[in-house]
Amino acid sequence: MAHILKNYDEELSALKEGVVEMGAMALASVEKAIKGLTDGDRDLCYDVIDEDEKIDQREKGIDEQGMSILLRFNPVASDLRNVLSSINICRSLERIGDHAVNIAKRARKILKAGGLEEVRLIDPVYLEARKIVTTALKAYSEVDEAIALSVIEMDRKVDDLHKALGKSLSNKIAGGAEKTESLLNVIFISRSIERIGDLAVNIAEDIVFMTSAEDIRHQ
Amino acid sequence: MNDSSVTLDSADAPALASNEPIISIDDLSFSYDLGKTNTLRNISLDIPAGKVTAFIGPSGCGKSTLLRCLNRMNDLVDTAEVTNGKISILGQDINAPDVEAIELRKHIGMVFQKYNPFPKSIYENVAYGLRVQGIKNKSVLDQAVEESLQKSALWSEVKDRLNTSALGLSGGQQQRLCIARTIAVKPQIVLMDEPCSALDPIATARIEELIAELQQDFTIVIVTHNMQQATRVSDRTAFFYLGELIEYDDTSNIFGKPKIKQTEDYVSGRFG
Numbered sequence: 001m002a003h004i005l006k007n008y009d010e011e012l013s014a015l016k017e018g019v020v021e022m023g024a025m026a027l028a029s030v031e032k033a034i035k036g037l038t039d040g041d042r043d044l045c046y047d048v049i050d051e052d053e054k055i056d057q058r059e060k061g062i063d064e065q066g067m068s069i070l071l072r073f074n075p076v077a078s079d080l081r082n083v084l085s086s087i088n089i090c091r092s093l094e095r096i097g098d099h100a101v102n103i104a105k106r107a108r109k110i111l112k113a114g115g116l117e118e119v120r121l122i123d124p125v126y127l128e129a130r131k132i133v134t135t136a137l138k139a140y141s142e143v144d145e146a147i148a149l150s151v152i153e154m155d156r157k158v159d160d161l162h163k164a165l166g167k168s169l170s171n172k173i174a175g176g177a178e179k180t181e182s183l184l185n186v187i188f189i190s191r192s193i194e195r196i197g198d199l200a201v202n203i204a205e206d207i208v209f210m211t212s213a214e215d216i217r218h219q
Numbered sequence: 220m221n222d223s224s225v226t227l228d229s230a231d232a233p234a235l236a237s238n239e240p241i242i243s244i245d246d247l248s249f250s251y252d253l254g255k256t257n258t259l260r261n262i263s264l265d266i267p268a269g270k271v272t273a274f275i276g277p278s279g280c281g282k283s284t285l286l287r288c289l290n291r292m293n294d295l296v297d298t299a300e301v302t303n304g305k306i307s308i309l310g311q312d313i314n315a316p317d318v319e320a321i322e323l324r325k326h327i328g329m330v331f332q333k334y335n336p337f338p339k340s341i342y343e344n345v346a347y348g349l350r351v352q353g354i355k356n357k358s359v360l361d362q363a364v365e366e367s368l369q370k371s372a373l374w375s376e377v378k379d380r381l382n383t384s385a386l387g388l389s390g391g392q393q394q395r396l397c398i399a400r401t402i403a404v405k406p407q408i409v410l411m412d413e414p415c416s417a418l419d420p421i422a423t424a425r426i427e428e429l430i431a432e433l434q435q436d437f438t439i440v441i442v443t444h445n446m447q448q449a450t451r452v453s454d455r456t457a458f459f460y461l462g463e464l465i466e467y468d469d470t471s472n473i474f475g476k477p478k479i480k481q482t483e484d485y486v487s488g489r490f491g
Contacts, residue, residue: 005488079487
């Protein structure tokens, strides 16, 4: 049922659209950083670093929208949870953007050092993390708790892939492999991707709170 | 009130732990037209002692009618009658034939939407109920007046002009005076029917602060259209619609995670 105040509905819709758009921006940023790494394209890496400012500004804009709704409409019940969760989600998305920058910076270093065959190992971890961020954003967009809960399960696979990659490259380093610094950078990139998965879980937890008022964090 | 009223007397009333019901409403239906139509239908709820309970709902939902049933104010309407169920206060059926409305109201005070001090001095307004009860001792009256004005957070503002007209006070002060007048006779329950609707935001804030203070000594039931106020002042909230109780729960649940969609729609402004 629509609110009596039409502009209340309009502002809630605008907030949602803003978060969904910010999600697309953060996801595109991660994708560009990974592409920069795997294609050996340093310009893409520079783009990610430059464009992070846009994500930061979008975060501030969503905060302002959320604050305005709280101030003007005094939301309660599911509306209040919607606004609080949206603000929390945009915080997670901003951090995903930061991880994209971390990935881009380390990719730049790897490329500057002449590249590394092992960067291909990042792909499975990245693809799995991408899948869960996309799923979390779909859950938010469709206000679907079941989809949000599936994200939490999916994150275990990202964790396992990251651990396996870390172990494999650590063994290489221990075995005296060359390009130790670049190998370490790949491990750190994998760690950033694993953190992106964790942030997708945070988003999913916010969606569960938004839909059912259940706080499932730290369980 | 005869012997059956003894349970309503503060001195004899059993001590109630907080959260225990002081008011029990059981399957109550009420009509303003001798039972042709029921304005309230099958209402059941327990109101805990020492807490603030808010009644909310759109105009015409029956919340004020129910409030006025609690001290039998509806007796003033010739065609009004309880058509089903009962209201018990401290275990006493308040509509039992041997319970007198005037006696009942000594235990259940009421504060109205529009402040209504008597055209008398501040002192006489507060002392009025006690004088009606036959108390004449000046020192007892002085003490009761000071104590009531202290509790209603008005003493410091009026202590030097107790004998001036109550009508010279501001609106917010007049409402606090009415609260002082109500609590001077030491009721166990204070009913408030939109007590802030005629007040500015500062006077409203003072009354809300006062409600929190009074909660330590009285059980308060408040009807309010201001839902933010209900969230601030009450522990429990009952939502009514078209004469029925839709949902009754802790205030944090009613405004945070209501169980019934109708409640959610109303509190979030989707009714229309």
